[in-house]
Amino acid sequence: MQTSMILDWPWQVLVNKYTLSKRQVVNELSTFYSFLLGFLIALIIGSVILIIQDKSPGDTFSLMFKLSIGSVNSLSSSLNKATPLILAGLGIAIINTVKLWNIGAEGQIFMGAIAVNLIYINFQFSNSTSFIFILLVSSFLGGAFCILIPAVTKVLFGVNEIITTLLTNYIVIGLTIYLVNGPWKDPDSLNFPAAAYVGKEVYLPNIFGKLSYGFLICILFTAFAHYLKNNSVFGYEMRIAGGSEMTAIYAGINAKQKAFFAMLIGGGFAGIAGGVELLSQTHRVSTGISQGFGYTAIIVAAITGMRPIGIFLVGSLFGALSIGGSVIQTIGVSTYIADIIQASTLFGALIIQFFFNYQLKRVDDG
């Protein structure tokens, strides 16, 4: 076979004496290396943007570094910021086990917070620890409720879940805006539309310094998600259900049922992200509950190949990036630089991943 037959466009134009083939053995750590190189590429892209804006990349990045992980306090802020990101990312990874996408984490985060406030204003418990526990459970249920319609329509009728979960974001955020401007509006919040603060008795306390117990919840959920995906029977069944329809039938696995529960659990993870964010950070419902955590969580989950431990690590890094991104506003650098670095990291990683999965081989003449 001729060389030019094997390479497709534009490879044949770029390197016409090579063939492209899939590697039989892919390096186990390829996702990790791709991430590192992708991050490097993203930092270079970020530097170029900063230079165009007449800002020194060295100064900016070192300031970001110092203010995000340079001290115990700033590290705590970064980990607090990472918490909802990681929780939502874990939810996306669980749903992806059945090869479905959850683009609705942003809405589920809001729904988790709404559920917390709904229970808080309607019920009172004397024991604050059990009250916090009940509120966290309700945020999980809120997130699961939020994905109920996409889940039901997916398993019953095969409606595209990417679009339905995405559209629920706009619905839930709209609902939040309605609540904080209408029934839940706190008259003391003046012009800023927000619900009243929850009482101090249900604040999630800090482990030490600024680091919230939310982060501990995050660690527990990471371990749980890892177990669920890799070591549990349910995780095994989810993988089969997400693989081939025929295999699932032969194995006697109800693929639709697994998909349904995977979606509810995944939605619940994002919901609890909203609950933790409300009880530990914002302490009230407003449109500021999530600053795009649900979308960034998609990057975090995808970049790690949907691995819970990876999500925990990359989520922590991205939390630090967000903190860094928000503080550099003070020196006149756009906060969007953090978003661009995060998105570029994934694009960089995708490009590098190609070279781990495929192999360009030189072909001798004749």
Place this chain on the structure above:
Amino acid sequence: MVDIQFLGLLNATLQAATLLFIASLGELITEKSGILNLGVEGMISIGAVAGFITAVNTNNIFLAIIVGVLSSAIFASIHAIVTVTLKQDQTVSGLILTILGLAVSSLLGKNYVGKKLETKLESLFSIENPSNVLEVFLSQNIIFYLAITFTIAVSYILKNTMFGTRFQAVGEDSKAADSMGINVTKTQFIATCIGGAFAGLSGVYLTLSYVPYWTDNMTAGRGWIALALVIFGGWKPYRTAIGALLFGFLEALVPRLQTYGFELNPYIVKITPYIITILVLVLLTIYKGGKTGAPKNIGIAFFRENR
């Protein structure tokens, strides 16, 4: 004399539909080649900001349209490189294209928030206050007529020309198309960029005509509705156009309901188009019983050695 409110509703419907439709027609072309691009929202945003910045700085509307369209096409080529040339996951790449597009456009548009356009895209036949249905149609700007032309052209090319058949073969069975001697990856690459160009045109329509200013995230989910419209239309240009008119009508009707005497909460009213979109999507999927008309190869990267 036709009711003035009705004419206003018709005008708003046509404008909202044009905005949605151009982006979905571009996505339709991309998906027909077997590439799913979930980055429509980001591409519209890039076109919108690029066109707006050009218009503010040069006051040249046509240059602004060209810059907006080209920027989005180039931006879409990121998706083409990652998914077509490097054969990576189309869902992931498309999603990130949206996030990146929104971030980049916010960064570029930072100094243009609140700026006013000196010249916006005027109607082609300079009719200021249309007094009948025909005049409403004639009072639209050039992009509206382009949208109609593209619908007819794309539908004709796909159905009646050899080029269209060969093009669709790529999306239906890329290996068969390859053995017929069609350059699969080149076709997909170009189709993805064309999809970006259409999204860019939609973005330009947004900032130069529909709402002539720039704010962050002003696309407000329209890119996602455009994606839903392709499914709604069963990957057929005319049906997609009907879907766009339906959604345009909803977008136009909802804020007017109060003037017709309905007492509605404005915050709840704002979310109804999204609820209706889900409802329509569900009903449509049930009605078609899974036979949606999607290109068979959609989402699967073409790789020669696979055969």
